[in-house]
Amino acid sequence: MDLYYEIYEKLLHVMKDANRLEIMSLNLLQMRQKKLPNCIKLDYVYELLKEYKLLEILDGLEEAKNDAKSEEYRQQGNSYFSLKSQKYVEALKAYNKSICYAESQENLAIGLANRSAVLCELKMFPECLESIRLARAAGAPDRLREKLERREEKCQQEELCEEEALIPKIEIPVNEKIPFLARCLSLKTNKQFGRYVITEKDIPAGTVIAMEEPFAKILINSEKYLRCANCLQEVPHLLMPCTSCTQTMFCSKVCQEEAQRDFHHYECEISRSLFEVFDQALLIVIRTVIKAFCAFPDPATMAKEIEIMDKEQKTVFSFDWSGNVSSCERYTPIHTLATNENLRGADDLFKKYTFGCLMYHILHGFSHKFRERFLTSHAAENTVKNLIFRHLQTASTNMHSIHVIEDTANPDSSTDFGVAAYAFHSLVNHSCSPNVTRISVGAVSAMITIKNIKAGEQVLDNYGYHHSLMERHMRQKETKRRYHFVCQCTACQKDYPLYSALSMPINIPEPLPLHNQTRKFQYSREFAEKGFKKVVDFIREFSHLYPIMQLCCAEEGLKFCFNILCGKIPLHLREQLQKIPK
Numbered sequence: 302m303d304l305y306y307e308i309y310e311k312l313l314h315v316m317k318d319a320n321r322l323e324i325m326s327l328n329l330l331q332m333r334q335k336k337l338p339n340c341i342k343l344d345y346v347y348e349l350l351k352e353y354k355l356l357e358i359l360d361g362l363e364e365a366k367n368d369a370k371s372e373e374y375r376q377q378g379n380s381y382f383s384l385k386s387q388k389y390v391e392a393l394k395a396y397n398k399s400i401c402y403a404e405s406q407e408n409l410a411i412g413l414a415n416r417s418a419v420l421c422e423l424k425m426f427p428e429c430l431e432s433i434r435l436a437r438a439a440g441a442p443d444r445l446r447e448k449l450e451r452r453e454e455k456c457q458q459e460e461l462c463e464e465e466a467l468i469p470k471i472e473i474p475v476n477e478k479i480p481f482l483a484r485c486l487s488l489k490t491n492k493q494f495g496r497y498v499i500t501e502k503d504i505p506a507g508t509v510i511a512m513e514e515p516f517a518k519i520l521i522n523s524e525k526y527l528r529c530a531n532c533l534q535e536v537p538h539l540l541m542p543c544t545s546c547t548q549t550m551f552c553s554k555v556c557q558e559e560a561q562r563d564f565h566h567y568e569c570e571i572s573r574s575l576f577e578v579f580d581q582a583l584l585i586v587i588r589t590v591i592k593a594f595c596a597f598p599d600p601a602t603m604a605k606e607i608e609i610m611d612k613e614q615k616t617v618f619s620f621d622w623s624g625n626v627s628s629c630e631r632y633t634p635i636h637t638l639a640t641n642e643n644l645r646g647a648d649d650l651f652k653k654y655t656f657g658c659l660m661y662h663i664l665h666g667f668s669h670k671f672r673e674r675f676l677t678s679h680a681a682e683n684t685v686k687n688l689i690f691r692h693l694q695t696a697s698t699n700m701h702s703i704h705v706i707e708d709t710a711n712p713d714s715s716t717d718f719g720v721a722a723y724a725f726h727s728l729v730n731h732s733c734s735p736n737v738t739r740i741s742v743g744a745v746s747a748m749i750t751i752k753n754i755k756a757g758e759q760v761l762d763n764y765g766y767h768h769s770l771m772e773r774h775m776r777q778k779e780t781k782r783r784y785h786f787v788c789q790c791t792a793c794q795k796d797y798p799l800y801s802a803l804s805m806p807i808n809i810p811e812p813l814p815l816h817n818q819t820r821k822f823q824y825s826r827e828f829a830e831k832g833f834k835k836v837v838d839f840i841r842e843f844s845h846l847y848p849i850m851q852l853c854c855a856e857e858g859l860k861f862c863f864n865i866l867c868g869k870i871p872l873h874l875r876e877q878l879q880k881i882p883k
C-alpha cells in the first residue's frame with residue numbers, strides 16, 4: 302500500500318478508537334456548510350495528524366548519494382544482465398540507479414560503462430556508442446579501456462536500421478489562434494455535460510484533430526531510471542543524474558535547466574519522499590501546484606490573479622496561443638478545470654484533506670527552497686493549501702495518463718509511463734462508445750477520430766469504461782463514483798453488447814487480421830502503415846453499422862497502428878521482440 306494511503310488509514314483507525322470519527326465528520330460538514338475556505342479544513346485535519354504523530358512517518362525518507370548503495374545497485378544490474386537472467390531493461394534501470402547514487406566519479410563512470418554493455422546487447426548501437434563516450438568523459442578506469450574499445454568497434458561495424466517515428470499532424474484546417482486544435486472544434490456548455498466540445502464540420506474517422514502539450518507532467522516511479530524527468534523521453538543512454546538527488550535523471554543540459562527552472566529546484570530536496578509517499582495520481586498534483594506558483598512573480602500577485610480566474614472561468618478557447626502566451630495565461634485553463642467539489646461525498650473530501658496535508662507538510666517541512674520562495678506569509682501559506690486542494694480535485698477528474706504502445710501478448714501489462722494535465726483534452730466528455738482516442742507522442746497528446754463524426758455532434762473520449770468490456774450497470778456505477786455523472790451515452794441508452802456478444806455479419810470483411818501475423822511483424826512500420834489505411838477505409842465505409850464485431854476490432858486496430866506509426870517501441874517490448882527466434 303502507498304505510504305499516503307497507509308497514513309490516511311491509520312488516521313481513520315486512531316480516530317475510530319478514540320470515538321472521534323463522528324465529531325470530526327460533523328465539524329468538517331459544518332465548515333463545508335459555512336463555506337469556509339479549504340485551507341481551514343486542511344488545517345483542522347493537519348492538527349489531527351500532528352496530534353497522533355502521523356506526520357513523523359514522513360521524516361527521514363531522503364537519501365544522499367552513497368557509493369556503497371551505488372555499488373549494490375550495480376551488482377543488481379550485473380545479475381539482471383547475466384546470461385542466466387538476460388533481463389536487459391531491468392539491468393539498465395539498475396545501472397542508471399547506480400549512476401544516480403554514485404558519489405565518486407569512478408562509480409559514475411563504471412555505471413555508464415556497464416550501461417553501454419546492455420545497450421549493445423539490445424542492439425542499440427548508436428546509443429551504446431553514446432554511453433561509451435559518456436563513460437570515458439566521466440573518467441572510466443583503465444581496467445575497462447579494452448572492453449570499451451572492443452564494444453565500440455562492434456557497434457561501429459553494425460548497420461543502423463532504426464526507423465524514425467512519424468510525428469502526426471492535424472491535416473484538416475487548423476484554428477489560427479489555437480494552432481494545436483482543428484478549426485472545426487468549438488466549446489459549448491449545458492446543464493447535462495457542463496462544458497463540452499463539438500465539431501462544426503463533418504470529420505471522417507482517422508483524422509488527427511488535436512496535438513496538445515501538457516501544462517504539467519510527471520514520470521511514474523518505475524520509469525525514473527529509464528526516462529528523462531523533464532521531457533519524459535525513453536533515452537536511457539543519454540541520462541545523466543541530477544548532481545544533488547538520487548531520483549532524477551536528465552537527457553540533456555537543456556532539459557536539466559528547464560526542469561530546474563520549472564520544478565526541480567523545489568523538488569530536488571524532497572524527490573525521494575515524493576516517490577516514496579505518493580503515487581502518480583498525487584505526484585501530478587504537486588507538480589501542477591509547483592508549476593502554477595512558478596507562473597507568477599510572487600504569491601500575492603498569484604492570489605489576486607486566481608480571484609480573477611475563478612470569476613472569469615476562462616478556458617483554453619479564451620486565449621490566442623499563436624504568439625507569446627504568458628505563464629499566467631498558460632496556467633489559467635488548468636486552474637479552471639472541473640473540480641466537482643459540490644458533488645463529492647464526505648469520505649472523498651476527507652481523504653483529499655488528508656492527502657493535501659501530507660503534500661503541504663512535505664513542501665513546507667522539507668523543501669527549503671519552496672518555503673523560502675512561496676511560503677512567505679500566512680496568506681501565502683493559505684494560497685498553497687487552497688491550490689493543493691483544488692488540484693487534488695481537478696487531477697482526479699481530469700488527469701490523463703501518458704502511455705506507450707500496448708503489448709498485444711500481455712494486454713494487462715502496464716503501458717503508462719507518466720501522467721499529465723492537458724487544458725483542451727480535459728474538456729472532452731466521456732462516452733462508452735467514444736468517437737476519438739488519444740495517443741501519446743512523447744508527452745504530446747494526439748487526439749484522433751475513430752468514428753466518422755457529423756457536424757454538430759459532440760467529441761467524446763472514453764474514461765476507461767468501454768461498452769465492449771464492461772456491463773452497463775457497472776460502467777454507470779463507476780462513472781458515478783469517479784466522475785460524478787451517470788452515463789447516458791448512446792451505448793448506455795441502447796445497451797450495446799459486450800465484445801463477446803457483438804454480432805458479426807458474415808457479408809462484412811475482417812478489417813485487420815492480427816492473428817495470422819507474426820508478433821514481430823505486428824510491430825513493424827510496414828504493417829502499421831498498411832493496416833492504418835485499411836482500418837480507416839473500413840470504418841469510413843461501414844461506420845453506420847456500429848456496433849458490430851468488425852467495427853469494434855477496426856477501432857482497436859486503428860489505435861494500435863497509429864500508435865506504432867507515431868510512437869517508438871518501448872524498451873521492454875523491444876527486449877521481448879528481440880528474444881523471439883527468427
Ligand SMILES: C[S@@+](CC[C@H](N)C(=O)[O-])C[C@H]1O[C@@H](n2cnc3c(N)ncnc32)[C@H](O)[C@@H]1O
Nearest residue numbers: 493494495496639699727728729730731784786
Ligand atoms: C474531464 S471533465 C470533462 C469536461 C467537463 N464537462 C467540464 O465542464 O469541465 C470530466 C467531467 O465532465 C462531466 N462529464 C464527462 N462526461 C460526461 C457525460 N457523458 N455526461 C455527463 N457529464 C459528463 C463530469 O462532471 C466529469 O466529472
